[in-house]
Structures are given as C-alpha cells and as structure tokens.
Amino acid sequence: METRKIQQVGGGTYTVSIPISWAEEHGVEAGETAYLYTHRDGSLIVRWGEREETALGAVDVEVGDADAAADRTLDAAYTAGFDRITFHGVSAAQRESITARARTLVGVDVTEESDDSVEVRWLLDDSDLTVRRSVGQLRFVAGSMHDAAMATLAGATADPRSVGDRTEETDRLARLVGR
Numbered sequence: 001m002e003t004r005k006i007q008q009v010g011g012g013t014y015t016v017s018i019p020i021s022w023a024e025e026h027g028v029e030a031g032e033t034a035y036l037y038t039h040r041d042g043s044l045i046v047r048w049g050e051r052e053e054t055a056l057g058a059v060d061v062e063v064g065d066a067d068a069a070a071d072r073t074l075d076a077a078y079t080a081g082f083d084r085i086t087f088h089g090v091s092a093a094q095r096e097s098i099t100a101r102a103r104t105l106v107g108v109d110v111t112e113e114s115d116d117s118v119e120v121r122w123l124l125d126d127s128d129l130t131v132r133r134s135v136g137q138l139r140f141v142a143g144s145m146h147d148a149a150m151a152t153l154a155g156a157t158a159d160p161r162s163v164g165d166r167t168e169e170t171d172r173l174a175r176l177v178g179r
Contacts, residue, residue, distance in 0.1 A: 058084040063094055070094045071101045074120060078105050079178045083122040090118055104168065106176040131177060138173040141166055 004016045018028070028048055037045040059082050063070050070087060077085045087098055098118045099110050107124035145166045 058082065058086070060086045060088060063087050063090050070098050074098055074101050074105075075175070078108065078175065084119065085121075086112075086117060086119045088117050090116055104172060104175075106172050134173055134177045138170060138177065141169050141173065145170070 002019060004018075007015050009015050023029075026048065032048060035047045037047070059077055061070075061073050061077070063073075070090065073087075074085060087094070090098065095113065095118050098120065099113070102108050102110050102120050108120050108122055110118060111121045112119035148166075
C-alpha cells in the first residue's frame, strides 16, 4: 500500500496526488475527469470515466440444456459483481429456476421475462452497502440461530423450525458479502 499526504489548495479544496506509474499504466492524463463515490463507512472510490456499463456491468448467457447450470451461472455472475445478467434460450423450467434463485439473492430482481429469456438486475446502490454492516448482520442472525438451537436442546419452548428458517437469511447475507 502506498501513502499520500492530503494538501489544501486555494483555502478550500483538498487534493491528493496519484502515482505517475499508475497514471501512465492506466492512461490517465492531466485534465481528465475523475468520479468520486463516497460510502457510508467513509471510504472513497475514485473512478476514471463514468460507471455506466463497466467490464462487469452486463453479461449475456446462452443457457443450453442443463437446468442446474443456469442457477450456478446466476450465482457466479452475482458473486462476480455483474449488474445485469440476461439468460437466453431458456426453457419454462429454467425460467422458473432462475426466477426462484434470484429470490434467494439480496439486491436483485427479475426485471424482464419472455418465453425464452430472463433478465436479472442488481437494484441496490453500492454506496449504501458495506461489508462491515453485512457481516455484522450475518453475525447477529447466526448468533440468534445459535441461541434458538441451544434453547431447543435445553428443552425450552423454542421452535426448532425457527433455526432452519434463519438458514436462508444467513445464506442470502453470505452471498451478499461474497459479492
């Protein structure tokens, strides 16, 4: 990791320099516009060029015959960070499977559907999400599952199904953290 000092320019603006080797490697030149995105946790993302369709913005997938492959492809594209995943050549069973799988993922929804295609989109603003908050929420749910399981084993009135019900929530949160 490289460190840089923050400098104040003109009494009101702060600046930080970027390494010249990095700028040359990425084709950044003086006068170009940088886009700054702030997260709630205080971190700052700097991008060169607007983020419309990035390299991981969208993917089109030709499904084929394997039903389970569509689910695995959706999981992989979600975890990789794609904002739009469009499946083409899907059967009715595959369409149902993709739609059901999308319901198990945080922040996505099926936005378009036809006889032979399904489009799944990321709907959340990345700046509203932090790994720290998601892991904290995951820890809370896992802790409450542990408490319910211990109460059930101790013979208390806790319903053992409540532990199973929370398993889906932990899976959803774990996938979100993976993304």
